[in-house]
Amino acid sequence: MNRAPLIFLGIFFAIAFSWTGIILTNQISYGSLTRYVNPDDGKAYPQASPGDAARGKLVYQDLGCVYCHSQQVRQPGFGIDIERGWGERGSVARDYVGEQRVFLGSMRTGPDLRNVGARFAGQGGREWHIKHFYDPTITSVGSIMPPHRFLYETRKIVGDPSPKAVQSLLPENYQPAPGYEIVLKQRGEDLIAYMLSLKDPELYPEEAARVYVPKAAPAKKEVAK
Amino acid sequence: MASASQLASSLNPSASPELVKRAELSEIDASTKLPALFFFGSAILWLLAGTVFALLAAFKMHNPGFLGDFEWLTFGRVRTAHLNAVIYGWSVNASFGVAFWLMARLSRAELRHSGMLLIAAAFWNVGVTLGIYGILTGDSTSIEWLEFPSYATPLLFFAYALVGAWTVITFRFGRSKHIYVSQWYILAALFWFPWLYSVAQIMLIFSPARGTVQSLVNWWFAHNVLGLWFTPIGLGAVYYFLPKVLGKPIHSYYLSVLGFWSLAIFYNWAGVHHLIGGPVPVWVQTAGITASFMMVIPVIVTAVNHHLTMVGNSSALKYSPTLRFTVFGAVAYTFTSLQGSSMSIRSWSELTHFTHYTIGHSHAGMYAFFTMVMFGSIYYILPRILLKEWPSAKLISLHFWACALGIIFMVLVLSFAGVKQGIDMNSLPIGADGKPGAPAPFLEIVKNTIPWLKLRSYSGILLTIGHLAFAVNFVWMLLKPRPAGATAPTLFRNGPELEVSR
Numbered sequence: 001m002n003r004a005p006l007i008f009l010g011i012f013f014a015i016a017f018s019w020t021g022i023i024l025t026n027q028i029s030y031g032s033l034t035r036y037v038n039p040d041d042g043k044a045y046p047q048a049s050p051g052d053a054a055r056g057k058l059v060y061q062d063l064g065c066v067y068c069h070s071q072q073v074r075q076p077g078f079g080i081d082i083e084r085g086w087g088e089r090g091s092v093a094r095d096y097v098g099e100q101r102v103f104l105g106s107m108r109t110g111p112d113l114r115n116v117g118a119r120f121a122g123q124g125g126r127e128w129h130i131k132h133f134y135d136p137t138i139t140s141v142g143s144i145m146p147p148h149r150f151l152y153e154t155r156k157i158v159g160d161p162s163p164k165a166v167q168s169l170l171p172e173n174y175q176p177a178p179g180y181e182i183v184l185k186q187r188g189e190d191l192i193a194y195m196l197s198l199k200d201p202e203l204y205p206e207e208a209a210r211v212y213v214p215k216a217a218p219a220k221k222e223v224a225k
Numbered sequence: 226m227a228s229a230s231q232l233a234s235s236l237n238p239s240a241s242p243e244l245v246k247r248a249e250l251s252e253i254d255a256s257t258k259l260p261a262l263f264f265f266g267s268a269i270l271w272l273l274a275g276t277v278f279a280l281l282a283a284f285k286m287h288n289p290g291f292l293g294d295f296e297w298l299t300f301g302r303v304r305t306a307h308l309n310a311v312i313y314g315w316s317v318n319a320s321f322g323v324a325f326w327l328m329a330r331l332s333r334a335e336l337r338h339s340g341m342l343l344i345a346a347a348f349w350n351v352g353v354t355l356g357i358y359g360i361l362t363g364d365s366t367s368i369e370w371l372e373f374p375s376y377a378t379p380l381l382f383f384a385y386a387l388v389g390a391w392t393v394i395t396f397r398f399g400r401s402k403h404i405y406v407s408q409w410y411i412l413a414a415l416f417w418f419p420w421l422y423s424v425a426q427i428m429l430i431f432s433p434a435r436g437t438v439q440s441l442v443n444w445w446f447a448h449n450v451l452g453l454w455f456t457p458i459g460l461g462a463v464y465y466f467l468p469k470v471l472g473k474p475i476h477s478y479y480l481s482v483l484g485f486w487s488l489a490i491f492y493n494w495a496g497v498h499h500l501i502g503g504p505v506p507v508w509v510q511t512a513g514i515t516a517s518f519m520m521v522i523p524v525i526v527t528a529v530n531h532h533l534t535m536v537g538n539s540s541a542l543k544y545s546p547t548l549r550f551t552v553f554g555a556v557a558y559t560f561t562s563l564q565g566s567s568m569s570i571r572s573w574s575e576l577t578h579f580t581h582y583t584i585g586h587s588h589a590g591m592y593a594f595f596t597m598v599m600f601g602s603i604y605y606i607l608p609r610i611l612l613k614e615w616p617s618a619k620l621i622s623l624h625f626w627a628c629a630l631g632i633i634f635m636v637l638v639l640s641f642a643g644v645k646q647g648i649d650m651n652s653l654p655i656g657a658d659g660k661p662g663a664p665a666p667f668l669e670i671v672k673n674t675i676p677w678l679k680l681r682s683y684s685g686i687l688l689t690i691g692h693l694a695f696a697v698n699f700v701w702m703l704l705k706p707r708p709a710g711a712t713a714p715t716l717f718r719n720g721p722e723l724e725v726s727r
Contacts, residue, residue, distance in 0.1 A: 003404060004404065007404065007409055007412070007413075008412070008416070010486065010489065011412070011413040011416055011417070011489060012416070014413075014486075014489035014490055014493060015416075015417050015420055015421075015453065015493055017490070017493070017494075018445065018449075018493035018494045019420070019424065019445075019493075021494065021509075021512065022441055022445045022494065022496070022497060022509060022512075022513075023424065023428070023438075023441065023442055023445060025509075026438055026441055026505070026506060026509060027428075027434060027438050029506070030436070030438065030506070031434055031435050031436075031438045032435065033435065033436060060367075061365065061366070061367040062302075062363035062364065062365055062367070063296075063299055063301045063302065063363075064299070064300070064301020064302050064304060064305050064365060064367060065301055065367075066301075066367045066369075067300075067301050067304050067305065068300070068301070070579060072503050072504055074502050074503075074575075075502065078502045078571075078575055079502065079575055079650075079651045080650075080651055080652065080653055080664055083653060083664055084664050084667070090504075091503075091504040092504050093436055093437045093504045093505065093506075094436070095436075095504065096436040096437050096439075096504065097435055097436040099436065100433060101366075101367070101368070101429075101433065101439070102436060102437055102439045102440055103367065104437065104440045104500070104503055104504070105579075106369065106499060106578070106579065106583065107579055107580075107583070107584075108579035108580070108650065109286075109671075110667075110671075111667050136289070140668055141668065142668045142671060142672050143289070143668060143671065144286060144287065144289045144671055144675070144678075145289060146285060146289045146290075146293050146299050146300045147289065147290060147293045147294075148299070149293070149294055150294060150295070150296035150299075
């Protein structure tokens with residue numbers, strides 16, 4: 001009795017079933033989700049990243065940051081991401097529609113970075129990242145994040161010191177020899193630009209009306225303050 | 226040229242069918258010799274390389290400055306190099322070798338034109354080398370389980386197609402009328418993997434899907450590589466070696482069929498449990514949880530089948546290396562799968578997801594189950610294709626104990642670390658006034674995991690010792706001269722006749 005064709009059919013339908021259910025159905029149901037255009041300012045949210053941040057995302061990708069840092073805020077009532085200050089709201093699918101590659105992540109050896117641009121913003125945020133990437137323990141004592149000194153360059157000062165030199169931000173023991181200065185390589189600049197760009201916009205009206213928000217959430221928020 | 230089996234029967238019409246069968250098997254084994262050696266040899270090299278990457282990554286976790294100035298050795302890259310070296314280097318190479326060897330034996334067909342498989346092995350290994358090089362130099366895609374840069378992909382695909390085609394051809398030319406359950410598993414795996422891999426390549430790299438549909442594709446792929454490739458190959462090997470070494474049939478034919486189909490139906494929906502609580506539709510998460518739980522059926526069925534085959538024969542574990550590794554793997558399969566089902570429960574996932582607990586679980590699956598079964602298989606296959614025995618039973622014993630204790634230790638340590646990490650990270654400590662206080666500071670959580678991470682490094686050293694013992698024994702076996710006449714199998718100690726030598 002040759003049952004090979006029958007077995008093959010079963011094998012085929014088994015995978016076709018999950019492919020249809022998980023991939024195809026979702027691709028059809030929300031694979032063409034678009035940005036939300038705010039009628040007040042006419043801008044589409046989430047906004048596209050500026051060029052340097054987009055390049056920085058590639059640095060994030062090639063260094064493998066995703067293996068320690070997630071980029072998704074859990075919904076209120078599931079974990080305590082919001083109480084931790086990792087975001088003001090849970091992440092929704094629309095937050096990711098503009099991204100060429102989505103880095104949800106599966107590990108939190110380090111904190112979630114979905115809204116790191118809100119926690120460290122502006123010039124102060126930039127300086128924090130400059131110190132942190134050079135040696136994470138400068139800003140975060142006990143951190144096990146690897147130092148990223150390869151994103152910097154120690155070079156001889158030729159002529160006037162560069163206005164971009166960063167060693168003045170670093171502690172004593174990291175100062176270069178006299179006559180030398182430390183600057184960020186372009187990759188480092190881009191990565192920091194990416195960090196500063198990471199911030200989800202206010203919740204879109206459609207999701208705000210639809211997404212389940214448990215009643216306990218506001219009470220927890222007060223505690224966090 | 227008359228085959229040895231024909232020769233045997235023509236010379237002596239009353240030759241026992243057993244002898245003829247052995248002669249036939251011996252010919253089939255001989256036809257797989259070169260490709261099997263190529264695949265196993267490179268698998269072992271990748272195992273060693275993957276171990277080095279693993280040790281680097283493990284040390285870096287509690288000693289972040291270690292080799293910190295080399296960009297190509299930064300944690301995110303060595304960790305990824307480790308994963309890909311042990312998955313695509315070690316595990317897939319080993320599973321290719323085991324798959325076509327088993328297929329040839331079970332179909333009772335010699336491997337035809339085995340040179341094509343040598344080409345496949347060359348392409349696969351060049352592809353993996355290129356991929357690892359790409360990861361270390363900054364071309365990783367950072368898509369979990371699919372990190373190889375796109376220039377490595379065509380080589381891998383071509384190699385895979387060759388191996389797949391050759392295994393199916395061997396099956397088609399088979400003289401055996403019966404299709405044994407191991408063959409079901411292997412054929413299914415050979416069909417499932419290219420489907421998974423193509424969809425993932427297309428929807429993640431060549432023409433990326435929008436938004437978190439990518440994440441669904443990613444975990445559908447990544448979990449199914451485990452469930453629809455490694456698991457079937459591993460189970461196929463257990464289904465072959467367990468009864469083979471014990472010299473008795475598997476406990477129940479019908480259970481093995483039930484186990485196969487329930488795995489085929491449920492496993493491929495389970496991957497979504499990696500996205501519980503994430504920004505993907507809730508119904509698909511629920512479907513993933515349901516499927517993960519339904520996996521209890523194939524797991525229990527398979528466990529009953531394997532373990533009842535073993536019952537009453539446990540004394541054989543004292544003697545046979547193949548049996549010892551395989552049974553360890555089969556028991557680990559039961560444990561890991563049930564653990565995996567439990568991890569899909571929402572509240573348990575809330576706690577353990579994003580922590581070292583998951584890393585422990587993945588090592589329980591890929592190592593304690595799959596890798597141990599592959600070790601057992603290689604211990605059985607190599608003497609039969611090389612026609613000589615393993616040189617040192619002591620090294621096999623060292624290999625077993627170092628790896629068995631090492632992996633149990635590692636899974637325990639990571640599980641404790643993960644649960645502690647998960648509790649600290651996801652709950653508000655209750656203060657003296659009975660109200661929830663502020664969350665534990667993140668750096669506090671990091672600090673609490675460090676002792677566990679150090680213990681994990683020690684467990685890694687144990688595994689390294691085991692791998693070295695294995696590699697030394699392998700090389701020694703290749704180099705030692707073939708003895709004249711029949712040989713006895715290498716057993717841990719002299720005992721009753723357990724394995725026929727060819």
